[in-house]
Amino acid sequence: MNNYIEIVKDALKSVATEFNVKSEKRVYVVVPKEKIIETAKIVFKDLGMRFAIASGIDTPRAIEIMYHFSPDAYNMLVNISVFINKDDLTIDSIASVITGAAWIETEIREMLGVTFNNHPGPEKLLLGDDWPEDLHPLRRDNKDTRSTAAIRERLRRDGLLTASD
Amino acid sequence: MNLKLRALAKSPWVYHLSTGSCNNCDIEVLDALTPRFDIERFGCVLVGSARHADVLLVCGSMNRKTIPRVLEIYEQCAKPCLVVAVGGCACSRGLFKDSYNVGDSLDKYLPVHAYVPGCPPKPEAIILGVVKAAEVLKKLEKGESPELPVVEENVAQVSDLEKM
Amino acid sequence: MSKENKKIIPVGPFMPLLEEPEFFRLHVEGETVVDVDLDIGYNHRGIEKLCEEKTYEQVCFVIERICGICSTSHPIAYVQAVEDAGDIPVPPRALYIRTIIAELERIHSHLLWLGLAGHFLGYNTVFMWGWKYREIICDILERITGNRQSYAMMKVGGVKRNISDKEREKAIKDLEALIPKLDMFLGAVSDDPVLHARLKGVGILPKQAAIDYCALGPLARGSGLAIDVRKDEPYAAYSELDWNIIVQEEGDVFAKAVVRVLEMYESAKIIRQAIENMPEGEIDSNPESVPAGQGQGRAEAPRGECFHYIRSDGANRPARHKARAPTFMNLPTFKVTMVGQHIADACIASAAIDPCYCCTERVTVLEKKTGRESILTHKDLVKMSQERTEELRKKI
Numbered sequence: 001m002n003n004y005i006e007i008v009k010d011a012l013k014s015v016a017t018e019f020n021v022k023s024e025k026r027v028y029v030v031v032p033k034e035k036i037i038e039t040a041k042i043v044f045k046d047l048g049m050r051f052a053i054a055s056g057i058d059t060p061r062a063i064e065i066m067y068h069f070s071p072d073a074y075n076m077l078v079n080i081s082v083f084i085n086k087d088d089l090t091i092d093s094i095a096s097v098i099t100g101a102a103w104i105e106t107e108i109r110e111m112l113g114v115t116f117n118n119h120p121g122p123e124k125l126l127l128g129d130d131w132p133e134d135l136h137p138l139r140r141d142n143k144d145t146r147s148t149a150a151i152r153e154r155l156r157r158d159g160l161l162t163a164s165d
Numbered sequence: 166m167n168l169k170l171r172a173l174a175k176s177p178w179v180y181h182l183s184t185g186s187c188n189n190c191d192i193e194v195l196d197a198l199t200p201r202f203d204i205e206r207f208g209c210v211l212v213g214s215a216r217h218a219d220v221l222l223v224c225g226s227m228n229r230k231t232i233p234r235v236l237e238i239y240e241q242c243a244k245p246c247l248v249v250a251v252g253g254c255a256c257s258r259g260l261f262k263d264s265y266n267v268g269d270s271l272d273k274y275l276p277v278h279a280y281v282p283g284c285p286p287k288p289e290a291i292i293l294g295v296v297k298a299a300e301v302l303k304k305l306e307k308g309e310s311p312e313l314p315v316v317e318e319n320v321a322q323v324s325d326l327e328k329m
Numbered sequence: 330m331s332k333e334n335k336k337i338i339p340v341g342p343f344m345p346l347l348e349e350p351e352f353f354r355l356h357v358e359g360e361t362v363v364d365v366d367l368d369i370g371y372n373h374r375g376i377e378k379l380c381e382e383k384t385y386e387q388v389c390f391v392i393e394r395i396c397g398i399c400s401t402s403h404p405i406a407y408v409q410a411v412e413d414a415g416d417i418p419v420p421p422r423a424l425y426i427r428t429i430i431a432e433l434e435r436i437h438s439h440l441l442w443l444g445l446a447g448h449f450l451g452y453n454t455v456f457m458w459g460w461k462y463r464e465i466i467c468d469i470l471e472r473i474t475g476n477r478q479s480y481a482m483m484k485v486g487g488v489k490r491n492i493s494d495k496e497r498e499k500a501i502k503d504l505e506a507l508i509p510k511l512d513m514f515l516g517a518v519s520d521d522p523v524l525h526a527r528l529k530g531v532g533i534l535p536k537q538a539a540i541d542y543c544a545l546g547p548l549a550r551g552s553g554l555a556i557d558v559r560k561d562e563p564y565a566a567y568s569e570l571d572w573n574i575i576v577q578e579e580g581d582v583f584a585k586a587v588v589r590v591l592e593m594y595e596s597a598k599i600i601r602q603a604i605e606n607m608p609e610g611e612i613d614s615n616p617e618s619v620p621a622g623q624g625q626g627r628a629e630a631p632r633g634e635c636f637h638y639i640r641s642d643g644a645n646r647p648a649r650h651k652a653r654a655p656t657f658m659n660l661p662t663f664k665v666t667m668v669g670q671h672i673a674d675a676c677i678a679s680a681a682i683d684p685c686y687c688c689t690e691r692v693t694v695l696e697k698k699t700g701r702e703s704i705l706t707h708k709d710l711v712k713m714s715q716e717r718t719e720e721l722r723k724k725i
Contacts, residue, residue: 025562026413026625050556051543052627053658055638055651068625068636072561077625100543100658111377122366126373127266128230137265137378148378151265161229163269165262185372189397189478192441199460230371260391263382264375285397285478 004074011047015039025076033082033091040094040101043069049078051098056108058140062086063112067094084114086141093119111138130160176208177299180218180242184235185228185267189285190252194222197288204292207299215241220298222291223275226254226261227268239275245305247278247298251291256280360672365663380650385411385485385619392637392652393479398438401430402630403637403652404483409564410637411485411647413624420611423487427565428603429500430474430482431628432596436507437466438631439589439596442680443514446586449676450527451715455517462510469500487613497604504597511597514590518583526721528583532666532678535580542662545655546633547592548682551585553578558629570602582681618645630655632682656682673717 005027009019015038018030031039043049049069057064062083069078084091093116095102105116106125113136127137135154139145144154155161181194197204198211212218215238225231239246250271253259257270271277278301281294304310356364376395380388392403405427412419440463447455467477473496474480482488492500518524534544539552549556557574559567575591577584621643627636633655640649659682667678 050540052634052636053638053651053653055649057640057649066638068638070561072556075562077562079625098543099541100661103657103661104653124370126370128370137375148263148265148375148382151378152263155265161268163273165269185374187394187397187400189394189400192397192478196460196464199457199464201461201464226374228371228374260394261374261379264379266373266375284394287477 004071004076008047008071008078011042012039015042027076027078029078029080031080031082033084036082037092037094037097039080040067040097043078043080044098047071051100052077054101054104054108056112056114056138058112058138059083060141063089063114065091065108065114089113090115090117092117095120110136112136113139132158132160176210177220177247177295177302178210178212178217179204179220179222179295180212180215180238181222181224182215182235182238184223184225184231184255184271186225186252186254190224190254193285193288194224194251194291197291202288202292204288204295207292207296209292209295215239216243218242219246219302220295221246221248221275222251222295223248223255223271224251226258226264227271229266229268232268232274235271236274245302247301248275249279249281249294249298250277251281251294252286253282253284256282259284355667355672355675357672362667362670362672362675365667367660367663369660377650377652380647380652382646384645385647388647388650389483390481393481395652395654396630396656397478398441399434399630399632399635399654400479401434401482402628402635403654405431405565406626406628406635406637407639407650407652408483408485409626409628410624410639411619411626411641413626414622414639414641415485415616415619415624416622417486417616417619418614419487420614421566421608422491422610423612423614424566425603425607426488426492426612427483428567428570429492429600429607430470430480430488431565432600432603433466433470435596435631436593437463437470439593440466442589442631443586446677446680449680449711449714450524451718452517452524455514458510458513462507465503465507469503472496472499484613485619486616487611489613491612492604492607497607501601501604504600508594508597511590511593514593518586518590522725523718523722525583526725527674527718528581528586528677529579530581530583531674532582532670532681533580534662534666536578538662538665539580542665543658544633544662545658546630547585547588548633548659548662550574550576551588551681552580556634558627558634562627564626564628566603567599569606570599572599572602582677585681618643632656633659671717673713676711676714 002024005021008027012019012029015031015035016029017032020028022028044051049071052068052070054065054067057066062085064081064083066079066081069080071078082091091114093105095105096118102120103125105119106122108114109116110125110127135144137145137151144150152161183191196202221239221242250256254261255271258267261267279294279298281290283290354366355362376391379391383391389404389407392407393400395403411417440459444456444459447459470480471477473492474482474490482490534548534552536553539549539554553576555574555576560574572595575588575595577587619641621641623640625638627634635655636653638651639647642648662682663679667675670678
């Protein structure tokens with residue numbers, strides 16, 4: 001187990017700015033967003049890990065995307081985070097490396113407003129065609145999305161929801 | 166008209182529709198068809214098209230995108246068509262009532278003739294709901310105009326607790 | 330290829346007789362599927378946003394309802410994520426109870442799938458039998474947990490209800506009665522030549538595609554990928570019990586059906602061992618609160634890995650909760666498994682992934698040569714599938 005963590009650390013040394021071993025089952029890595037495609041290639045193609053999902057998290061100055069990878073034979077998860085500053089909410093799509101990542105990138109775009117460069121689509125996944133472009137439900141820095149009640153109020157104001165509660 | 170209603174009250178044709186659900190209620194509706202619960206002994210048949218339906222079984226938490234479709238289907242149903250709300254979500258949107266992607270509760274869009282609460286309600290309860298809806302039809306046949314059930318707000322207030 | 334020249338057929342046969350929201354769109358040339366579009370927004374209930382406003386206990390009830398049939402796998406994955414974030418211990422008896430509930434759910438989910446697959450293929454007896462024997466499992470679950478589906482059994486630090494000795498004995502008796510019935514499904518799948526003709530070579534997901542799309546569950550195991558969270562990151566009591574992971578190589582619908590049938594036997598084996606070896610003791614470690622931190626939890630649902638991520642800031646509610654159902658990763662594989670298929674196989678090829686949310690609406694068919702649009706109902710597609718079985722039966 002520890003041997004494998006060393007292998008991962010070594011493979012990621014050209015991209016990782018932080019490498020934290022919380023336990024033998026949980027490793028947390030930080031890479032700069034510019035290196036995400038290179039990181040995806042190392043982890044998915046070279047090391048053969050499976051991409052489980054990515055979690056987008058709104059934090060005050062940046063959107064964090066944590067990509068969760070599972071090396072299935074090693075009883076652990078490798079979590080790789082990028083921080084995308086809010087003044088430039090773009091990052092490269094890794095769908096060219098991992099086909100299965102396309103949908104979660106669409107979801108993160110809809111929920112958090114991150115733009116993925118060279119994204120193969122789909123454009124929309126979860127929210128309707130009439131959903132306002134600037135309304136990203138999982139953002140907390142926007143008064144319209146700070147709670148579900150606030151989102152419903154905004155939809156009501158936009159004429160997209162007739163319910164009174 | 167009376168002949169039609171009489172025939173109707175004996176063998177309601179049921180059309181099921183989901184407005185965005187976890188599928189629990191949908192499976193229990195389908196279960197009602199299986200040998201153990203056997204909704205067909207009441208003459209109930211699950212039909213594949215809304216145009217043939219006498220009873221609309223609606224599940225799901227009223228996803229915004231499905232609401233126009235629900236209204237469209239109700240228009241297609243031959244009248245009289247009774248609506249049965251199956252499951253907590255259809256009765257009142259259940260625990261999804263605060264979600265940003267659900268509309269209003271079903272009874273704000275369509276007249277609901279029977280509520281079957283539960284999460285999910287057991288197939289026996291669903292069959293009872295359909296039978297109760299069919300009883301509404303009997304009333305219509307007799308020329309009585311049945312009142313739609315009114316769901317009363319739970320009247321207990323915090324102030325009542327303080328008095329205790 | 331211009332859009333005007335293709336037929337478009339939206340489909341989504343999760344429930345054969347029911348009409349649920351949304352929907353796939355099949356692009357067809359003649360009778361062959363050439364492309365698939367998916368629209369799943371009709372079932373988006375904003376659960377992650379809802380969970381930000383609920384306490385850790387309340388979140389359990391919400392995510393149980395992400396999917397009714399995987400209704401215990403999501404809570405197991407979620408409570409494990411919280412326990413990972415807070416280093417919260419779980420008593421051994423609770424781990425065994427979690428295993429029993431999870432495996433009972435696996436059997437009833439696979440029986441449900443077999444019943445539906447039977448219906449699509451025109452074997453209505455299989456549908457009725459599958460759902461009838463499923464009732465045995467639903468009864469066991471109702472006795473233990475109080476509900477046939479959505480059991481509300483899981484909590485952070487353990488489980489909510491114990492299993493009495495009487496319930497354990499009854500559960501074993503009922504399981505013993507069920508096993509011979511499973512043999513019927515095994516026989517049907519191995520011996521029926523018409524089934525072989527309908528299912529073999531249909532809806533193939535090649536192993537590399539399964540890797541690229543990050544496929545999960547029986548879909549992946551039917552394509553030769555030996556992945557199963559119960560072996561890869563053992564949770565609950567799985568590492569203490571003797572059972573096998575089931576893998577088939579061909580990647581077609583037949584392989585996936587075999588995986589599901591054989592998994593039911595393994596599940597029965599696991600349940601029996603768990604019931605017999607269940608340790609005494611507490612069922613709940615009663616944690617006071619969840620400290621700040623982050624964690625991931627995963628569980629092998631009948632459809633594949635459920636993945637939950639929790640970030641905690643020490644409050645009584647999660648700061649961020651990401652929930653991912655297995656179908657989210659499996660659905661895009663339609664681009665591979667449905668393309669090149671005959672339209673009559675569209676039903677069964679799509680059912681092979683055992684989708685959790687997708688359903689049917691109208692089916693729009695856009696004629697390739699003339700550009701004329703016509704409407705088929707979903708029932709027509711099921712009928713096409715059933716008719717194809719009939720044709721094959723006459724030939725064989």
